[in-house]
Structures are given as structure tokens and as C-alpha cells.
Amino acid sequence: MxxxxxxxxxxxxxxxxxxxxxxxxxxxxxxxxxxxxxxxxxxxxxxxxxxxxxxxxxxxxxxxxxxxxxxxxxxxASPGSDLTRKARRERLMLLLDSFFTEAVLLGFTAEEVREFVQDRSAQFQWQAGV
Amino acid sequence: MxxxxxxxxxxxxxxxxxxxxxxxxxxxxxxxxxxxxxxxxxxxxxxxxxxxxxxxxxxxxxxxxxxxxxxxxxxxASPGSDLTRKARRERLMLLLDSFFTEAVLLGFTAEEVREFVQDRSAQFQWQAGV
DNA sequence: TCAACTGTACTATTTGTGTTAGTACAGAAG
DNA sequence: CTTCTGTACTAACACAAATAGTACAGTTGA
CATH class of the missing domain: 1.10.10.10 (Winged helix-like DNA-binding domain superfamily/Winged helix DNA-binding domain)
Incomplete structure (x- = not known):
């Protein structure tokens, strides 16, 4: 690294x-x-x-x-958070909101943002679907 | 307010x-x-x-x-950033990456995140498509 | 004109954060 | 036993965050 x-x-x-x-x-x-x-x-x-x-x-x-x-x-460490699903969701929503806020203020359209999300997602190592 | x-x-x-x-x-x-x-x-x-x-x-x-x-x-003020499109995009990508990073580390799947993004988007006042 | 509102600018002070420096302690490996 | 590992602690310095107080300048309406 x-x-x-x-x-x-x-x-x-x-x-x-x-x-x-x-x-x-x-x-x-x-x-x-x-x-x-x-x-x-x-x-x-x-x-x-x-x-x-x-x-x-x-x-x-x-x-x-x-x-x-x-x-x-x-x-x-091995993956796995000890937080409840509700707590994890709330934490993530804070970040999502700040992302959307910035996107709107920077003048991007909903379509553009949807595309960004789709493309960038591939760079991460997602957990397999439950 | x-x-x-x-x-x-x-x-x-x-x-x-x-x-x-x-x-x-x-x-x-x-x-x-x-x-x-x-x-x-x-x-x-x-x-x-x-x-x-x-x-x-x-x-x-x-x-x-x-x-x-x-x-x-x-x-x-009236909407409209004075930054170039490239600069605005880079700024937004930083936030998108930290959102994805947190999502992965919290154990969410790609499907769940896609759903979050879709649902939450409605709360914001997006600029009309160009 | 003047009173009452607006934002701006500046200094001083207090408190907390970020960072470095140094030392000392304890577990693991060869 | 030497040498690596992380941990704990204190001291010191620089800077950021926040409060307090004062003073200045533009705008409005009586």
C-alpha cells in the first residue's frame, strides 16, 4: 500500500x-x-x-x-459492523444527503447524478447480495 | 426557516x-x-x-x-456555479467516493445502495435537464 | 434629518484540536 | 536476549473555534 x-x-x-x-x-x-x-x-x-x-x-x-x-x-479485520441496521442506515443517509446537496448546488441534473452513481459504483468491492 | x-x-x-x-x-x-x-x-x-x-x-x-x-x-443567490464542469465533477466525485466507501464498510449491498439513491433523490430540487 | 435597522471589520481572550517530541512499558519472534 | 511489534503518557507549540466588545458604513422610513 x-x-x-x-x-x-x-x-x-x-x-x-x-x-x-x-x-x-x-x-x-x-x-x-x-x-x-x-x-x-x-x-x-x-x-x-x-x-x-x-x-x-x-x-x-x-x-x-x-x-x-x-x-x-x-x-x-473481518467485515461486519456491530451497529444495528437502523443505525447503519441513518449514518449512510447523512452522507447521501450531503452528496445530493452538493450535487444540486453544483448544478448537476438528476440524470447526470444517476449516471455518476452507476459508473463509479464499479470501483468498490460490494458485499454479495444477501 | x-x-x-x-x-x-x-x-x-x-x-x-x-x-x-x-x-x-x-x-x-x-x-x-x-x-x-x-x-x-x-x-x-x-x-x-x-x-x-x-x-x-x-x-x-x-x-x-x-x-x-x-x-x-x-x-x-441565483443558482449557477462559476467553476468549470471538470472542477465541479471532481468535487462531487470526492463526496461520491466517501459515500460509497462508507456504504461498503457498513455492509450494504450494491442493490440496497441503488435503492437508497433512488428514493432519497426525490427530496431535492434538481435543476431541469439541459 | 435622524433613528433603527442592516452587514463589516477589528482586537482581545478563552478553549480545544492537531501535531510533534520524548520516554517508558509490554507482548511476540527468532 | 535482542529486536521487532503496539500502547500509554506527559509536555510543548501552533492553530482553529468561539465569545465579547466596539466601531464603522449602507439603507430605510418616520
Whole structure:
């Protein structure tokens, strides 16, 4: 995995890194049980503080995306959220609404947006239908 | 328009208010040329600082969503972004990707998401097809 | 003209977040 | 036992977020 950090950006480093890891998992570029770089290794490569990397790993473990085995490293967890379906749906709707809001304000039509959604969807690793 | 602020939230007040105004415009609950509450009035109603409201209005004017007429008040601007189509598309794709990422990580299937998109779309005031 | 509204600009202060730095501790592997 | 792993903690600095207060300028209507 190759991550990259823009220190000039106004979005915090730990957010940038966390989003890149989430995205990599959702797209299948990081598979279940695969190991992530060590805190010290990654911090050296990105030229950021080890604490910042550790913070990201801790946050993602709290979200159930990563599992750390002490002394061994950090690994991608098995998929599956512990939230109720209602909670998961509400969380997703917030993002959907902000997406639609931006789409309208940017002047896109409903047709255009439908097309974007259709095309872009292929880049993600969806769970098989229940 | 009724706005509400959660001071206990970790998201900044000015972000909460800005998002609510953006959303109201995108959904058509705030129509073109309609007037927003004055800085002092709204700050009194929400029990926040006038500066915070002024900051939000300034930001949204910079984004082209609002227009202020000195001495008269702040109004909803005419729709239309000054960005190029490419820039607008890239901006929207960032939001679409984070939506898809969250959807996958929450365990939703492609079918479910397609349905969400279809249903929710009706709540927004889309520009007529070109 | 003047009072009362509008937004704008500025400084000062407080609080919290983001980041780095450094040290120390504990589990796992060879 | 050395060396890797993640964890925990404190200290320090810079910046963002928010409040408070004051002052200025444009618009309206009595």
C-alpha cells in the first residue's frame, strides 16, 4: 500500500490517513487479514509522528475495521459492523444527503447524478447480495 | 426557516449552520432571492455569537450561494456555479467516493445502495435537464 | 434629518484540536 | 536476549473555534 500525505492541506493528517485506509479496504485494495505497515515504519515513510499513525490505527480499530495483535502488528479485520441496521442506515443517509446537496448546488441534473452513481459504483468491492 | 444548533456536538457551530443553509437551498426550502435572518436576529435566536453567523454568511457568499446587500440583508443567490464542469465533477466525485466507501464498510449491498439513491433523490430540487 | 435597522471589520481572550517530541512499558519472534 | 511489534503518557507549540466588545458604513422610513 502506498499512502500519501499532504501536509499543506487544511484537513488533519490523521484524517487523511484514516480516509485512505478506509477507502483501500472498501475498494478491496487491502484484503481481510492482510497486515498494515508498523506504526514506526509508516511514520518514517510519511515523515509524520508515530503517535499520529497510532492514533489512526486506534480509531479504525474502534470502528471495527482493523484488529491489532500486540507484538505482531495491525491487520484488516473481518467485515461486519456491530451497529444495528437502523443505525447503519441513518449514518449512510447523512452522507447521501450531503452528496445530493452538493450535487444540486453544483448544478448537476438528476440524470447526470444517476449516471455518476452507476459508473463509479464499479470501483468498490460490494458485499454479495444477501 | 428554523435552524438548530447542537452546542454539544463536536462539529463546529459554523459548520452546522452552513450545512443547514446549504441543505435548505438544495431542497428548495430556501428559494432564490428570499431573505435570510439578520446576523443579530439569528445569533439571538440560536444563542450564539453574531460573529459566528457573519462568518457563515461570508463563507456562503464566497461560494456563490448567498448575496449580501449592505444595509438590506443577506439573500439567496441565483443558482449557477462559476467553476468549470471538470472542477465541479471532481468535487462531487470526492463526496461520491466517501459515500460509497462508507456504504461498503457498513455492509450494504450494491442493490440496497441503488435503492437508497433512488428514493432519497426525490427530496431535492434538481435543476431541469439541459 | 435622524433613528433603527442592516452587514463589516477589528482586537482581545478563552478553549480545544492537531501535531510533534520524548520516554517508558509490554507482548511476540527468532 | 535482542529486536521487532503496539500502547500509554506527559509536555510543548501552533492553530482553529468561539465569545465579547466596539466601531464603522449602507439603507430605510418616520
Amino acid at each position: 502506498d499512502f500519501n500525505i499532504d501536509v499543506a492541506s487544511r484537513t488533519p493528517i490523521y484524517r487523511q490517513l484514516a480516509e485512505q485506509i478506509r477507502s483501500a479496504i472498501a475498494r478491496g485494495r487491502l484484503q481481510e487479514n492482510s497486515r498494515l505497515p508498523s506504526v514506526r515504519d509508516l511514520s518514517r515513510r510519511l515523515v509524520i509522528n508515530p503517535n499520529t499513525v497510532a492514533r489512526v490505527y486506534t480509531e479504525l480499530e474502534r470502528d471495527g475495521l482493523l484488529v491489532t495483535r500486540h507484538g505482531l502488528g495491525v491487520f484488516v | 428554523d435552524f438548530n444548533i447542537d452546542v454539544a456536538s463536536r462539529t463546529p457551530i459554523y459548520r452546522q449552520l452552513a450545512e443547514q443553509i446549504r441543505s435548505a437551498i438544495a431542497r428548495g426550502r430556501l428559494q432564490e432571492n428570499s431573505r435570510l435572518p439578520s446576523v443579530r436576529d439569528l445569533s439571538r435566536r440560536l444563542v450564539i455569537n453574531p460573529n459566528t453567523v457573519a462568518r457563515v454568511y461570508t463563507e456562503l457568499e464566497r461560494d456563490g450561494l448567498l448575496v449580501t446587500r449592505h444595509g438590506l440583508g443577506v439573500f439567496v
